[in-house]
Amino acid sequence: MLEKYAEVAGHDVVEHLRQLAEPLKGLRLVHINSTKSGGGVAEILYKMVPLMRELGIDAQWEIITGEPLFYECTKGFHNAIQGNPVNLTDSQLRSYEQTNRDYAQTGEAILRDADVVIIHDPQPAALISSFQERKGKWVWRCHIDASRPFRPIWRYLRDFVSQYDASVFSIAPFSQRLPHPVYLIAPSIDPLHEKNIDLPIEEIEGIYSRFDIDPERPMILQVSRFDRFKDPVGVIHTYRLVKRFIPHVQLVLAGGGASDDPEGEAVLQEVRTSASEDPDIHILLLPGDAHRTINVLQRASDIVLQKSLREGFGLTVTEAMWKNKPVIGGDTGGIRLQVVNHHTGFLANTPEGAALRTRYLLSNPEIMEEMGNKAKAFVRENFLVTRHLREYLTLVYALLNENQERIQLGG
């Protein structure tokens, strides 16, 4: 598998991984999160764990599960870390702590002897309290934007998190001050995932008839859940402003189903109302595993929008850039790290700003192509899973070697 990554990311990148892993061979490392499928964390671990194993690390992936009360509580934590005021009942918190204690007993043999334990997000964060005499180093990896957490809940979680040997946040503004080393490790995309692999041209062309899109006319795309923070109505406003000048433009809004999310359903309704009967706006409700369809849509589009008002890292931006597309993104969160004005796309604060940039790019195809190529190179250098893995290995090495400032590997 590593050889396949070398072909995409570069042989020197894989050689770095081998050098970093050499002193870590045989190390027992355990990842714990709360699901094996669905969501970005599972997607990353699905690839990260086999890669670690191929590098000689004895990596395992365990999941913590609980009763509905436990999930109510951890869903509340998730929202609270993102800044929403949340009231959690004593029984919910008791269920959270008890589930962690129960899992600590089940997984005791694995966890007590592990050299490194990486706990993902708040669901298993309280496990550490059951391992006061642990042998290994424990790391808390927060995948959530914790820049402005709801303080009462954060104070509760902080008591657990402070016990770890290190923590990891995606970007500096998402981090919190903690009494141990706090690493900054951006997420990544897997270039060999169905969502990102190269596709035959016939498959890309097939999308036009499937969704009744005209291949001869420009197409702009936003891929995201129907969520107010993703501003799908603002995207339609952008499209209308563009259409005044470029009448043949088409818009595709592709997102997941919203059956279990009452607010998602409401937003979808607003989007449909806003789109009215415009035949050039295509609203696509896709199942969660429609990776290949998303891949095709991204490749078939001319420009990708991610006009979020608030965003975590924004991996849909990374995915689009990997497909040589310039991105017009909201000036927020991790989008700022990826979309660099005049290089890989444009940042916009309003539908007007996004529309202006869209018109500019559609009127300058050679600039669009140049930016798309730059975007792909930027992702290759900075946001592939190989870089992500290298930083995890560095973190592990540093923790086991007393956090030295300079880590010297090889000869």
Add this chain to the structure above:
Amino acid sequence: MEGNTMPLYIKDCTLIAMATGKRAQNLRELREYLRTISTNSIYYHFWGGLLRPRFDDPEYHNDFAIWSAHSIYNKPLAERLAVVDPVAFSSMEALRTEILGLIEESLDETEYPVWAKRDDQFEFIQHQIVVFDTGRWVDRPEQLTEILPELSRGSIFFHFIDARRRNENGLDDFQNWLGHFGPPFQGMCQAISSIDPYFSNLHKIRDALITAVQTHQSQGAIE
């Protein structure tokens, strides 16, 4: 001397970023944190950009200047900070003193501090450096022309930027190594010493190194 010269072993490197938990929303806060922040962090904000996901800013070349210009809209300070050449300072402490002086000066000129947006605060970051072996080396200066075009950004950073804080004499690895080959390569050393690493990126530094080596090599052949 020349016969005993060690080969130049080519390394590669990367930086890993760590939060300090210190963030400033206005110039006064920046000054307060800057007084006590580690020199590791100051180094990162002057040089780390070369290895970070970013493109060149044609106007401002360090994080303090970029933040002053784009987040608190203090263009005069940004300009003064941008021309601070870290290479000209004998230590990171001396560099800290210089930046603090410029900030103090700007505060004296300011009626009230401008606040950055909440999402635009200056985040003090520190780093660890990871050094890799590439398994490659050169024995003779003439071989540099072959190997330089193939060096990664990380290798250029390690041998040309990081070397200045590793080597006691403050020189890069190329000059230090070439120094062992005596007068025929003095010109090459001088050409390399004239490359300004600060107003550039690692690709441009590599190109400048190639030019310096190639130019001198043809001169060396005449000598």
